[in-house]
Amino acid sequence: MLTLALLPLAVVVLGFAARQHPARVVLLAMLTAGLVALPSVSAFLELVGTQFLKARYLLVLMFALPVIAILERHGLRALAAQLVRGWKGVRTGRLLLAYLALRQGSAALGLTSLGGHAQMVRPLVAPMAEAADGDKHGEPPSTGAQSLSGPAAQAPVVRIGTRLSAYERRSSPPLTQGGNNSQSLLGENLTQLARNGSDRNSSEEVRALAAATDNVGLFFGEDLFLAFGAVLLMQAFFAERGIELTPLSIALWGIPTAILAFVIHGARLLWRDRRR
Amino acid sequence: MSALTPIYWLLGAYFARIAWRAWHGAAPRPRTRTAFYATLSVLFAFGDWMPAQLAGALVLLVAAIAGFGLPESTSSQSAQAADRGRSQLLWPILLIPALTVALTLLIPKLALSWLSGANVAVVALVVACGTALPLALAITRERAMHAIDAGGDLFEAIGWAAMLPLLLAVLGSVFAAAGVGDALATLLGAWLPLDVRWVAVIAYGLGMALLTMLMGNAFAAFPVIAGGIGLPFLVNVHGADPAPLAAIGMLSGYCGTLLTPMAANFNLVPVALLDLKDRYAVIRAQVPTALPLLAGNLILIGVLCFR
Numbered sequence: 001m002l003t004l005a006l007l008p009l010a011v012v013v014l015g016f017a018a019r020q021h022p023a024r025v026v027l028l029a030m031l032t033a034g035l036v037a038l039p040s041v042s043a044f045l046e047l048v049g050t051q052f053l054k055a056r057y058l059l060v061l062m063f064a065l066p067v068i069a070i071l072e073r074h075g076l077r078a079l080a081a082q083l084v085r086g087w088k089g090v091r092t093g094r095l096l097l098a099y100l101a102l103r104q105g106s107a108a109l110g111l112t113s114l115g116g117h118a119q120m121v122r123p124l125v126a127p128m129a130e131a132a133d134g135d136k137h138g139e140p141p142s143t144g145a146q147s148l149s150g151p152a153a154q155a156p157v158v159r160i161g162t163r164l165s166a167y168e169r170r171s172s173p174p175l176t177q178g179g180n181n182s183q184s185l186l187g188e189n190l191t192q193l194a195r196n197g198s199d200r201n202s203s204e205e206v207r208a209l210a211a212a213t214d215n216v217g218l219f220f221g222e223d224l225f226l227a228f229g230a231v232l233l234m235q236a237f238f239a240e241r242g243i244e245l246t247p248l249s250i251a252l253w254g255i256p257t258a259i260l261a262f263v264i265h266g267a268r269l270l271w272r273d274r275r276r
Numbered sequence: 277m278s279a280l281t282p283i284y285w286l287l288g289a290y291f292a293r294i295a296w297r298a299w300h301g302a303a304p305r306p307r308t309r310t311a312f313y314a315t316l317s318v319l320f321a322f323g324d325w326m327p328a329q330l331a332g333a334l335v336l337l338v339a340a341i342a343g344f345g346l347p348e349s350t351s352s353q354s355a356q357a358a359d360r361g362r363s364q365l366l367w368p369i370l371l372i373p374a375l376t377v378a379l380t381l382l383i384p385k386l387a388l389s390w391l392s393g394a395n396v397a398v399v400a401l402v403v404a405c406g407t408a409l410p411l412a413l414a415i416t417r418e419r420a421m422h423a424i425d426a427g428g429d430l431f432e433a434i435g436w437a438a439m440l441p442l443l444l445a446v447l448g449s450v451f452a453a454a455g456v457g458d459a460l461a462t463l464l465g466a467w468l469p470l471d472v473r474w475v476a477v478i479a480y481g482l483g484m485a486l487l488t489m490l491m492g493n494a495f496a497a498f499p500v501i502a503g504g505i506g507l508p509f510l511v512n513v514h515g516a517d518p519a520p521l522a523a524i525g526m527l528s529g530y531c532g533t534l535l536t537p538m539a540a541n542f543n544l545v546p547v548a549l550l551d552l553k554d555r556y557a558v559i560r561a562q563v564p565t566a567l568p569l570l571a572g573n574l575i576l577i578g579v580l581c582f583r
Contacts, residue, residue, distance in 0.1 A: 003459075005454060005455050005456050005458075005459035006456065006459050006460060006463070008450075008451060008454065008456050009456055009460065009490050012490055012538070013490070016537055016538075021343050021344075022436075022437075022440055022537055022540065022544065023339055023342035023343035023436050023439075023440065023443065024343035024344065026339060026343075026440070026443045026444060026447050027336070027339040027340060027343050027443075029447060029451075030336075030339070030443075030446065030447050030450050033447075033450045033451055033453075033454040033456060034450060034454070036454055037453065037454030037455060037456075038450075038453060038454065042329055044332070044450075045328070045329040045330075045331075045332030045333055045336075046328040046329050046332060047332070047449060047450060047453055048331075048332035048335050048336065048446050048450065049323075049327075049328035049329060049330065049331030049332030049333075049334075049335060050328045050331070050332075051445060051446040051449040051450075052319070052323075052331060052332070052335045052442055052443075052445075052446050053319070053323040053324065053328075053331055054445075055441070055442045055445035055446065056280075056284055056287070056319075056320060056323070056442070057280060057283075057394075057395075057398045058441045058442055058445065058541065059287060059320075059438065059442065060283070060398050060401055060402060061401075062287060062290060062427070062431060063286075063401065063402050063405035063406070064372060064401070064405050064408075065427030065428075065430045065431055066405075066409055066412075066423040066424045066426060066427030067368050067369070067372065067405060067408045067409050067412045067423070067427075068369065068427070068430070069423065069426035069427045069429065069430045070412050070413070070416055070418055070422070070423040070426050070427075071365050071368060071369060071412055071416065073416075073426060074362075074365055074415075074416045075362075075365065076365045076366075076369065079362075079363060079365055079366065080366075111377050112397075113373055113376040113377055113380065113397065113400070113401060114373045114377060115373070117542075117545060117546040117549050117550075118545075118549060119369070119372055119373060120373070121546060121549070121550070122546075122549045122550060123369055124369065126550055204552055204553065204554070204557060205557075205561070207550040207551075207552060207557075208547075208550070208552055208554075208557040208558050208560065208561040209561045210550070211546035211547075211549075211550060211558045211561070212534075212558055212561035212562045212565070214546075215533075215534060215542050215543075215558070215562065216534070216562070216565055219527075219530040219533060219534070220527065220530065223523065223526065223527060223530070229394075229495070230494070230495060230498075230526055233495060233498065234498065234502075234522040234523070234526060237498065237499055237502060237503075237522070238507075238518055238522065241507060243511070243518050245518060245519050245522065249519040250519055250522055250523045251523070252519075252523075253519050253520040253522075253523035253524060253580065254523040254524070254526075254527060256524075256576050256580065257523075257524055257527040257569070257572070257573055257576060258527075260569060260572045260573075260576075261565070261569050264565050264568050264569055264572070265565045268564055268565060
């Protein structure tokens with residue numbers, strides 16, 4: 001029984017190691033867990049349905065999309081890039097460091113909605129970071145903004161095609177090679193880091209770093225907020241087992257890690273400025 | 277009927293519109309995409325009125341279409357203006373977070389019986405977006421339907437990645453019901469010499485990160501690891517201080533969140549939003565922060581819990 005209950009975890013690990021489509025991995029893991037542990041098909045479907053309906057609020061970001069889409073069609077991102085070029089001495093790392101401080105600080109005050117990938121990173125932070133990166137290379141001012149729309153606008157159909165074929169190639173080897181695959185993934189990563197030459201790679205890296213900075217700021221800021229769900233969850237967990245903790249003490253003990261996160265990620269950002 | 281029900285009706289109508297356009301548009305696989313968005317539309321708008329089993333079957337259908345039929349996330353940036361826009365374009369985009377924050381602070385003061393707790397933030401965001409849209413329309417002189425369809429195109433470009441957080445929330449609950457995490461904690465407890473203090477510290481911190489990576493959510497991992505290793509071994513046997521143990525343990529879990537595709541809304545949705553070619557680009561950008569931070573957390577647990 002014990003080993004059977006671990007089967008869904010094995011599905012998740014092997015599925016992602018074999019670079020299967022995430023939706024397939026999730027579906028298969030869900031069915032495995034249901035098969036292994038739930039009493040009946042009806043109970044399984046009921047659990048799935050109830051939990052999905054409860055999670056619908058996660059798609060509330062859809063309401064921001066019309067606003068963002070229409071502003072982008074009128075040049076919002078080029079505007080954001082242009083703003084950055086007006087700032088003297090701006091560099092990608094320093095710019096993202098400022099965003100990290102803002103994101104982490106506001107999340108610590110409970111203001112988690114002052115950020116986010118759809119509302120802030122895509123329309124503002126990423127184009128700004130890219131513009132700062134482009135200027136470092138001494139390129140003409142327009143390049144940064146166009147690199148956003150350029151490669152995408154050229155031939156989206158071809159790109160989708162290549163992605164799918166790369167996908168099938170990766171998913172074809174048997175599951176036992178999962179370890180090798182993840183090693184080659186690490187290898188790719190290292191060569192990509194070492195190469196770092198082409199502007200297109202650099203632009204991809206800057207955008208990914210902008211998203212990563214938003215995540216780090218949010219995660220290691222929100223835990224310092226007393227009324228945050230995680231703090232209350234920890235308090236309730238120990239209270240049920242006869243140990244009384246105050247939310248304040250839990251939030252305060254989050255501070256060392258929060259500082260460490262800011263120092264590590266901040267140092268990476270500044271190091272990036274020096275390296276280039 | 278909760279305070280969020282009208283919001284779900286709106287989302288259902290939104291999905292219906294996307295499905296209608298998928299059916300009539302020229303893009304590839306119109307039938308698959310129509311089926312996907314039509315099913316979502318029904319789930320969002322009428323989910324509260326159908327038997328939970330039927331909703332569950334429809335969710336499995338959505339997951340199957342996402343995994344086997346839906347086209348990969350497409351480029352979401354093709355319709356960019358090359359020219360820089362006027363600076364007024366910044367106002368609506370800044371109004372959304374500003375108004376959301378103001379409303380999340382204001383609404384609880386009204387002490388409404390039908391609106392409290394976690395729903396406040398959701399309603400605040402919807403109202404803020406609803407206020408920013410007319411402003412954006414006035415500045416750009418566009419029609420509302422054009423903006424809504426542009427938003428729909430953007431959602432389609434994100435594609436299955438946008439649905440993944442919901443499917444993962446379901447998966448977390450199914451895992452919990454199946455006792456998956458508990459089995460792992462029992463296994464760790466049986467194999468590792470947890471009566472050695474440093475072994476227990478490392479098992480607790482790494483266990484939080486690992487289980488969070490597998491379940492995609494530190495909240496789900498915490499009761500399992502704290503209940504399986506933290507409380508019985510670190511607190512009861514080794515005398516650890518529970519407050520730093522809890523706080524730093526949870527943050528060790530967050531290091532795991534930075535490393536896993538299972539945390540889709542943080543690590544996969546931005547890949548689609550930012551049009552990155554490598555599906556794991558955001559995770560790769562996070563590895564050099566997450567690993568040293570996790571190591572630092574293990575040291576912090578060892579030092580701060582045993583003063």
